[in-house]
Amino acid sequence: MGDAIEKVSIIISKGSLEGVYPGLIMANGARAEGIEANLFFTFFGLDAIHAKRLSHIKVAAVGNPGMHMASLLGVLPGMSAIATHMMSRKMETFDIPGIPEFMEMIADTGCGMYACKASVELFGFTKDDFISQVQDIITVGEFYEKAAGGEIIFT
Amino acid sequence: MSVETIAGVTLEVNDEGFLVDPSRWNEDVAVELARREGIDPLSERHWEVIRFMRSEYEAKGAGPSVRMLGKTSGVPIKELYELFPKGPAKLAAKIAGIPKPRGCI
Numbered sequence: 001m002g003d004a005i006e007k008v009s010i011i012i013s014k015g016s017l018e019g020v021y022p023g024l025i026m027a028n029g030a031r032a033e034g035i036e037a038n039l040f041f042t043f044f045g046l047d048a049i050h051a052k053r054l055s056h057i058k059v060a061a062v063g064n065p066g067m068h069m070a071s072l073l074g075v076l077p078g079m080s081a082i083a084t085h086m087m088s089r090k091m092e093t094f095d096i097p098g099i100p101e102f103m104e105m106i107a108d109t110g111c112g113m114y115a116c117k118a119s120v121e122l123f124g125f126t127k128d129d130f131i132s133q134v135q136d137i138i139t140v141g142e143f144y145e146k147a148a149g150g151e152i153i154f155t
Numbered sequence: 156m157s158v159e160t161i162a163g164v165t166l167e168v169n170d171e172g173f174l175v176d177p178s179r180w181n182e183d184v185a186v187e188l189a190r191r192e193g194i195d196p197l198s199e200r201h202w203e204v205i206r207f208m209r210s211e212y213e214a215k216g217a218g219p220s221v222r223m224l225g226k227t228s229g230v231p232i233k234e235l236y237e238l239f240p241k242g243p244a245k246l247a248a249k250i251a252g253i254p255k256p257r258g259c260i
Contacts, residue, residue: 025259025260028221028260029259029260031236031242032220032221032242032243032244032245033242033245034240034241034242034245034246095220095222095223095258095260096260097222097260105222105225105232108225108231108232108233108236109221109232109236110233110236
């Protein structure tokens with residue numbers, strides 16, 4: 001088992017539901033396998049740790065071919081909310097938690113959670129804007145230090 | 156697949172070390188399996204989780220995910236990871252002699 005993965009650092013850079021979940025599932029799944037894991041939130045991915053925004057993360061209804069729906073319909077008011085609601089209900093039946101619960105759960109597994117300093121400054125956020133599970137705001141250099149010796153996954 | 160003698164019982168285990176036949180399990184086997192995973196001795200809290208895994212398996216045919224374990228076993232997720240640092244659902248299932256839970260969450 002010399003080739004077994006022992007550590008992963010996962011970057012979440014998108015703020016849509018479909019942009020956030022894969023990274024969360026991979027981080028949580030890593031911990032469930034006993035693999036050390038870190039999450040690094042950058043750019044719009046910061047919404048996933050923003051205390052006021054993480055409950056409102058939505059599926060992209062426009063420009064998303066995976067929706068199998070004309071983009072013209074996606075622009076209708078409330079379409080993104082409807083799609084998100086349907087997706088969330090379906091996820092719950094498959095034991096996938098909502099983002100706020102998932103973030104809390106992942107932190108409880110011992111996964112590290114960090115915000116990207118450049119993005120935090122760009123958006124004018126402070127540490128107080130984020131959920132308490134976020135350990136620190138770090139530079140890209142510090143991220144590489146934390147990621148040393150493991151795999152890096154960009155989402 | 157290989158055959159091993161664990162706590163005096165001859166048992167078939169798969170490549171990952173999970174028992175092939177959960178009905179051959181007993182508490183002495185659990186103690187030995189835990190010891191091999193670096194958990195020695197098993198505390199009362201460990202036993203709570205192990206017994207819960209067994210009863211879930213017997214009732215549903217599969218062990219619970221970590222999320223379900225945290226919600227229903229009475230042991231919160233943080234503590235589950237303290238008890239079973241190499242993955243609570245996976246490790247507790249192995250020690251409980253049931254198949255590895257296959258959920259993604």
